[in-house]
Amino acid sequence: MIEGFVRVAAASPEIRVADCACNAARIEEAARAAAGKGARIIVFPELSITGYTCGDLFLQDALLDDAKSALAWLVARSEGREEVVVVGLPLSVGGKLYNVAAVYSDGELHAFVPKTHLPNYSEFYEMRHFSPAPAGMTYCDFDASPRLDGYDIGDEEEGGGVGALRIRESGGVLSIIGITDSFADDDDEDDLGMEDDGEPFHGDIPFGTDIVFRCDDEPELSFAVEICEDLWAPAPPSARHAANGAAIIANLSAGNETIGKAGYRRLLVQGQSGRLICGYVYANAGLGESTQDMVFSGHSIIAENGTMLAENPPFGSTRGGIVISDIDVRGLAHDRRQNTSFTSQWQGGSGSDEYEEVLFSQPELSFSGHREIAAGGNIIPFTKNDAERKEQLFRRVDPHPFVPQSESERAERCEEILAMQTSGLAKRLSHTRANTAVIGVSGGLDSTLALIVAVRAAQRAGDGNCSVLAATMPSFGTTDKTNANAKKLCAELGVELREIDITPQVREHLKSIGHSEDERDVTYENAQARVRTLVLMDMANQSGGMVVGTGDLSELALGWATYNGDHMSMYGVNAGVPKSLVRHIIKYVSDSERKTRPALADVLDDIIATPVSPELLPPDGDDIAQKTEDIVGPYELHDFFLYHMIRWGRRPRVIMELAKIAFAETGGGDAPAASGPDVSYHGKGAYADSEIKRWLRVFVSRFFANQFKRSTLPDGPKIGSVALSPRGDWRMPSDASAEAWMRDLE
Secondary structure (H helix, E strand, O other), rough: OOOOOOEEEEEEEOOOOOOHHHHHHHHHHHHHHHOOOOEEEEEEOOOOOOOOOOOOHHOOHHHHHHHHHHHHEEEHOOOOOOEEEEEEEEEEOOOOOEEEEEEEEOOOOEEEEEEOOOOEEEEEHHHHOOOOOOOOOOOEEOOOOOOOOOOOOOOOOOOOOOEEEHHHHHEEEEEEEEEEEEEOOOOOOOOOOOOOOOOEEEEEEEOOOOEEEEEOOOOOOOOEEEOOHHOOOOHHHHHHHHHHHOEEEEEOOOOOOOOOHHHHHHHHHHHHHHHOOEEEEEOOOOOOOOOOOOOOOEEEEEEEEOOOEEEEEEOOOOEEEEEEEEEHHHHHHHHHHHOOHHHOOOOHEEEEEEEEEEEEEEOOEEOOOOOOOOOOOOOOOOOOOHHHOOOOOOOOOOOOOOOEEEEEHHHHHHHHHOOOOOOOOHHHHHHOOOOEEEEEEOHHHHHHHHHHHHHHHHHHHHOOEEEEEEEEOOOOOHHHHHHHHHHHHHHHOOOOOOOOOHHHHHHHHHHOOOOOOOOHHHHHHHHHHHHHHHHHHHHHHHOOOOEOOHHHHHHHHHHOOOOOOOOOEEEOOOOOOOHHHOOOOOHHHHHHHHHHHHHHHHHHHHHHOOOOOOOOOOOOEEOOOOOHHHHHHHHHHHHHHHHHHHOOOOOOOHHHHHHHHOOOOOOOOOOOOOOOOEEEOOOOOOOOHHHHHHHHHHHHHHHHHOOOHHHHHOOOOOOOOOOOOOOOOOOOOOOOOHHHHHHOOO
16 A cells, blocks of 8 residues: 555456466466556456356366366465455356356455346346356355466466566556466476465355455455446446445456447446446456457456546457556545445445455555656656565656646636636626626736636626626736736727726825835735725725626635735635636637637737736836745645645645655656646646645645635635635634644655
């Protein structure tokens, strides 16, 4: 485990139909290869020991006995190793034949899970051979000779024999590109690394579907098993499993490939992982299965909470593949605790008393200070040193979690956000029968976005009776560039603009309270912000309108607003939009308007290129003297911290380590390649560990210290999965202590 992340693998080695010895050898070597990369739960396809396409051979004692011997050998070979392996085989219990998953680790056979839903339609005829899982739990004995007659598995250290795997890694998938078959004398006791005459006995093995496998070292690591059609059925067993505490679902599958099936399979796996707030490991049969009437592609998937983490695409490997990723079981536990619907649908909210809990051990791993970043992005590649590799996180850590990677997804997201903001503001304007939407325009990012939304909302809400009234209010810190951009923007949008120089009012106010204009402290700065709010409020009264707030989600998290100044409005239209998205939305509008309104696009592009600033201190010539990110830190870092702390409830030290991976320091290794064009407008995209820790301290400190501003937040629409409204998602006492979080970081 790496601070709550568990590495899982879905393996689909090439098999031979009805050759259990060969298949067990390849399963063992694939399991060894995945475990060498740190995998702790390894899932193989349905009936992987025999092959799924054996047909009536499943009714032959020779095949069933060979399958048991192969499983016994696999269990024996696992002794002394930590990974948990899930494989499929046919098993006769109580006079019935079942399609089962066997779960084992460290020389111990933990349980058998039989398949519940047997497809018996179209190309499937499983009920010809198998019985569906019986109701309730039972127990069985397992006694078989651990022999692989005719195969030399070779020495584990030397990696010889069957399963001497040659592996190519690409994009998180281990492709098996070579498996050397080696035949040996049947009487050679060294073939298996054990004596042939051993008859291991495993008694009272749980047999049934209602089993949760739980790690006794990490209580939040638990998994359960369903098999292929179980997922495709109207009531998958995985729903019961999740309700009874399974954080991960392992699915052993043998789904053949037909046109369009891969896309539907992805939707099923992602959707089930989202509905159940779980990790889902789907291992699908592939090469080696009979192609007499069907073709199998090895399409294996790892998903988490509705998101695809990794997959081996259909026919993606020429000799079989192993797809690996890390599942965040503590993050899943956080979401389950938060989601009251997750348990309320089950009696008592705690699952069934009939479930069997099977314990296994997995020592926790910790983050390593050594990180390697792949040239194609920040998926960490496999290294030659597997001991180090086991301590790395094998999943992409997005440095900009609020910003979609692809250009098309970003455009879709931006339009969706604009529609949500527009709808929210239009409703408020209509409800209050406002004649005007009054907004302060500075020539900066947030007020630009708010103005664009206000223009759209006024058109929707007023039927021609509502207009936008803007004000630009230059004072001590206003630069000619931002003031000019504010004027150009209003002109291009057709908005009435009033220029009101507030400098005389601010000077008079400072004089009235006995504050020197030369003392450029917080009083000097906040006086300007509060005078601007006073002007806007009075303009709204004067015009029969309402003041539209411009502050964004990132500023709310940091408390970067003047209390009862720009902190206050009658509707905060940007309250749910993080700073890392604001520029992208404006860029989206610019690109959309480029052909028909080039002048508007030009001024929007100039605003995008302007540093973020409250402009409350006099400029340095023509340059902005007060740059927000120089004071509070890069917004791309703060948005990363905000996302992981609020969305996933992660502790600071985990956020710190994730940030180290996402924002790898240049010079200390290869920097992550950009995940899309113009993804980052903020910061430099790479930070030293000391910088990340410094700004995380600032974030935690400011987040706690400024809750009082969020407690009196104006109304505003929730936009994404992170929101800080005290009436919506975030309820926190304004005087809560940050000490536990700061100690955790240190």
